Amino acid sequence: MLNAKTGKKDKQFVVQLAGQVDDQADIEKAIGTLPAPPYEMHVNCGQITRINSIGVKNWIKYFQKIQGLRVPIFFYDCAPPIVQQMNLVFNFSAGGKVVSMQVPFSCEAEEHNFTLTFTVPDLRKINFNIPGQKCPKCGSASEFDDIPKIYFKFLMNPQV
Numbered sequence: 001m002l003n004a005k006t007g008k009k010d011k012q013f014v015v016q017l018a019g020q021v022d023d024q025a026d027i028e029k030a031i032g033t034l035p036a037p038p039y040e041m042h043v044n045c046g047q048i049t050r051i052n053s054i055g056v057k058n059w060i061k062y063f064q065k066i067q068g069l070r071v072p073i074f075f076y077d078c079a080p081p082i083v084q085q086m087n088l089v090f091n092f093s094a095g096g097k098v099v100s101m102q103v104p105f106s107c108e109a110e111e112h113n114f115t116l117t118f119t120v121p122d123l124r125k126i127n128f129n130i131p132g133q134k135c136p137k138c139g140s141a142s143e144f145d146d147i148p149k150i151y152f153k154f155l156m157n158p159q160v
């Protein structure tokens with residue numbers, strides 16, 4: 001099930017997506033009527049839990065249509081399933097700009113695994129060397145739970 005909350009703030013059409021982007025998800029219906037131009041679309045992807053191959057196809061189709069309307073698209077707080085697709089599928093962001101994304105961390109206690117949101121300029125500033133964090137649940141040292149070359153591939157090699 002995919003849910004969308006939308007709102008308008010000045011020229012920004014703000015969309016908060018939550019849930020699964022799969023065969024059951026109708027992105028266009030969930031987001032609903034678009035405001036009258038000109039506007040920018042600001043999409044928060046922080047609560048997307050899963051996306052499958054049909055979801056990917058529909059996602060690209062939807063956002064390419066928005067891009068075709070010459071609406072600038074910005075993606076925020078991209079959850080790991082969305083980051084994965086950005087790495088795998090060349091035109092997944094459909095010309096949109098990724099502003100921030102979630103970075104996964106693992107604690108010794110596996111059930112404490114958590115994510116933190118980093119902005120893309122901050123990630124570039126630290127050259128994708130993600131500093132260790134304290135687990136918010138138990139305070140142990142927690143490490144970035146992926147490989148920079150893989151998790152940040154779409155940022156490191158934008159053409160690939």
Ligand SMILES: [Zn+2]
Pocket residue numbers: 107108109112135136137138139140
């Ligand atoms: Zn912990």
